[in-house]
Amino acid sequence: MKDDKTTIDLRVMGVTGYDDPKIVRDITRSFLEEIMVKVALTGEVRFPGFGTFRLVERKGKRSTKLMRGKVRSEQEYGQQLMVSFKKAAHFRRLVKSLKGEGMDKFAVDEQVDQEDLEKKASEGCPECGREPEKHGSTLICPIHGSEPFESKRK
Numbered sequence: 001m002k003d004d005k006t007t008i009d010l011r012v013m014g015v016t017g018y019d020d021p022k023i024v025r026d027i028t029r030s031f032l033e034e035i036m037v038k039v040a041l042t043g044e045v046r047f048p049g050f051g052t053f054r055l056v057e058r059k060g061k062r063s064t065k066l067m068r069g070k071v072r073s074e075q076e077y078g079q080q081l082m083v084s085f086k087k088a089a090h091f092r093r094l095v096k097s098l099k100g101e102g103m104d105k106f107a108v109d110e111q112v113d114q115e116d117l118e119k120k121a122s123e124g125c126p127e128c129g130r131e132p133e134k135h136g137s138t139l140i141c142p143i144h145g146s147e148p149f150e151s152k153r154k
Contacts, residue, residue, distance in 0.1 A: 005032075039083060049090040056082045120149065 005028065013024045035053065038045045044054040058080040087095070125132055125141035126148045132139040139149040 047088075049088055051085055051087045051091055054084045054086065056084050058082065 008028050009021065009024050012028055013019070013021065016024070016027075018024050018027075035045055039053055039055050044052055046052045121132055121134060121139055124130055125144060127144045128141065130141055130143060132141045132149070134140075138146055140146050141148055
């Protein structure tokens with residue numbers, strides 16, 4: 001299985017047209033190193049439509065070991081540096097759509113008889129008369145979407 005860096009290298013190779021893997025590895029390594037340096041120096045890097053990488057510092061903790069009521073040893077833990085990532089709204093929607101979450105159904109009746117579906121499709125869109133496209137058991141007008149074919153709610 002390829003690691004993420006190799007996958008990125010292959011994508012960059014396809015987009016740029018470079019056929020030398022060493023050149024592409026250097027390009028992506030430089031890009032990732034610039035991100036690391038920017039986070040280290042400024043505390044965050046923002047990518048519109050993707051999200052924000054932010055440097056988070058956690059203070060060190062002090063641990064005390066007691067034996068018979070007396071302090072025997074003290075130990076101090078150093079601070080931790082972590083990088084958090086806050087997804088942009090566009091990226092969140094993309095992730096949900098790729099995972100199949102958050103899809104809008106708009107009350108489309110998906111338990112339609114196939115003969116009935118063919119009859120409705122041959123009649124065209126009730127709004128404009130155009131021939132609808134079939135997506136599974138759902139009819140969709142190129143202009144009005146699925147709304148004209150939705151069942152009427154009472």
